[in-house]
Amino acid sequence: MKMSGGVEWGLHCCVVLSAADEPVVAAKLADLHDVSPTYLAKQLQLLSRAGLVRAAPGQSGGYLLTRPATEITVLDVVEAIDGSQPAFRCTEVRRRGPMAIPPERCDTPCPIAQVMDSADRAWRESLRAVTIGALAATVTATTPRELLDSARAWLSA
Numbered sequence: 001m002k003m004s005g006g007v008e009w010g011l012h013c014c015v016v017l018s019a020a021d022e023p024v025v026a027a028k029l030a031d032l033h034d035v036s037p038t039y040l041a042k043q044l045q046l047l048s049r050a051g052l053v054r055a056a057p058g059q060s061g062g063y064l065l066t067r068p069a070t071e072i073t074v075l076d077v078v079e080a081i082d083g084s085q086p087a088f089r090c091t092e093v094r095r096r097g098p099m100a101i102p103p104e105r106c107d108t109p110c111p112i113a114q115v116m117d118s119a120d121r122a123w124r125e126s127l128r129a130v131t132i133g134a135l136a137a138t139v140t141a142t143t144p145r146e147l148l149d150s151a152r153a154w155l156s157a
Contacts, residue, residue, distance in 0.1 A: 003078060003081075003082055004081060004082050006039075006042070006043045006046070006081045006082070007077065007078050007081045007082055009033060009035055009039075009040055009043050010043045010044075010046070010047055010077045010080065010081045011074065011077050011132075011135070012033055013029050013033075013040070013043070013044065013047070013053075013063070014047070014052065014053070014065065014069070014072060014077055014132045015069075015132060015135055015136045015139055016029060016032065016151075016155070017053060017063060017064060017065045017069075018065060018069035018132050018133060018136040019136060019140075019152065020064065020065075020155070022062070022064075022156075023055075023056035023061055023062030023063060023064050024062045024063055024064075024155055025061070025062040025063075026040060026041055026044055026062065026063060028062070028154075028155055029044075029063070032151065032154070032155065043081060044063055046080050046081050047077065047080050047081070048063075049080070050076065050079070050080030051066055052065065052066060052072055052076055052077065052080055053065055053066060054066050065132075068133065069131060069132040069133035069136055070131050070132075070133035070134070071131070071133075072131060072132045072133075073127065073128050073129075073130060073131055073132070074127040074128075074130045074131070074132070074135065075124055075127035075128040077132070078127055086116075086117065086120045087116070087120055087123075088113070088116035088117070088119075088120060090110050090112070090113035090116070092106070092110065093110075093112075094106065094110060
């Protein structure tokens, strides 16, 4: 399964926003992650359309999560950025070519499609089991305290 780079940036932004007490300006998020503000704005728009973040207008505007981080899953972010289509799409190859099986004889699902569908369901279930809150807790536990404090202060300035 290949995901776009936007998924990584979207997840990082949601983790940062999970600790924010006030809106975080998109330009600050872009600077924090050393990514193009234009590129990050597109990812934030996708997250906003999916209802995961909201833009707060005004002088101190920026982005906030729309609900607690414990209620937003990694899968929510992945699907907001890359969509919810399965990674594999069966085109019924077994019905093509010189040895094609006639459609009326294809009375069972394609075994390849079944395996790929099972893998897709397992992958999605794994991402659905992890919340942004849990991810943020792991980041907090594995990042030096002084770095976290500096990042919070920098974002607030």
